[in-house]
Amino acid sequence: MNSAQFSPHFLWGSASAAYQVEGAYQEDGKGLSIWDNWVRIPGKTYRGTNGDIATDHYHRYKEDVGYMKEMGLKAYRFSISWPRILPQGRGIVNPAGIRFYQNLIDELIANDIEPVVTLYHWDLPQALQDKYGGWESRKILPDFVNYAKLCFDTFGHRVKYWVVLNEPNIFTQLGYLLALHPPGKSDLKTFLTTYHTTALAHAQVVKLFKEGQYPGYIGSSIAYTPAHAASTEDQDQQALENYYATNCWWLLDAYYKGSYPDLGQAYFKKVGAMPAVSEEDLQTLRQGAVLSDFIGINYYQTAMVAHNPPHGVGLSGLNTTGEKGSQKESGVPGLYKTVFNPNVDYTDWDWSIDPQGFTMGLIQLQQRYNKPVFISENGLGAFDKLEDGTIHDEYRIDYLRRHIRACNEAIAAGVDLWGYCTWSFTDVFSWLNGFRKRYGLVHIDFESGSLNRTKKDSFAWYKRVIETNGTNCLQGGE
């Protein structure tokens, strides 16, 4: 495919999330989040690891922004911890929490780095979980809208890019279907109902943003896993249709079309799991879809899907150990299953590495939604080794280079791509995988507890990407 130029305004960024970096989990008046409690239940996270301290970004943010400045980063995507600024989720505001984010935003702007702010990256105030079951109840909607309004009113004059929700598909799927995230439930209808509630939350917040005429751009970030059929056989092709209708398009249409795919609806009705969706809901979703400025996409991998008979495999858990090859087949009996893809490499956590699939997925988005796209996460989770005082992460550079090239090919094919954030800037706490699965361009010494920062080889390489506006990634480049 031809290559295109990245626009001179392309947002070369890097990302993080509050719970994964901040630490200070009960400092300066912060309330507890559902993750602060979840990590304390034995067996829920890898070897009981938690984000109590994480990278201590709360205290070291200036040092971190210093590294971002040195790299020439154009944008830094981070999330606000809802319970840090509203300890009970509503009501009394915590001034120390507000001050922390004000300072962080000031520091970024002073260093010419565009803040990209996520309102919700999974750390729901525990108080709201206790009060009405969190996302399971529509009572969350006014609370979330008020929290968003507080953020827009407080930070809106400095922040131009807003991500309403991070991966609502992942936190609802892992929280309400696979029982791997809080609140640890497993019920298809509850998952779909909860997901629908997140879509309403997105739409209401987008409406508020536009009606309030806050300056800037708004969208939500969906974890997008495009797929290939395992063969050209009709049964596998049908499985691919089923996968998209109940997965990718189900998730993305709710946010960016304001509807749900017919084929998916037929299936979920058949199994009695279709959530209650009123005409008024659909109207709200449609408004949210039209008013959203961009589609946020977190892309890591593709899936390969195959026919799965009615008594075939069901859902399986995730490889959280880093033992390559330990991921089991997973599927929905009668619809599809995901299988090993012989055409691509895999990470140690069995995530496929498929830059071509990334280009394909971006083109599909363009065709289906015809909206600008912002890549809010892309990166490689790996075991890194500290050698000669640094990390020679050629494998990460290779992954990122190929994916940036894939973005370029998508642009050449007509995709309106606004920016690209690597996941993650520093190493972070990786939810279920502890601290061993590293994504950062900056290494954190978790082992000794010093939390010292060390630039990896990928740091200097990404600096060049930014300096050359991506041209060093194109064919024949470094």
Ligand code: BG6
């Ligand atoms: C996304 C999340 O799911 O992928 C991040 O938005 C997360 O918070 C990242 O860390 C990588 O996932 P994991 O499970 O490997 O940390």
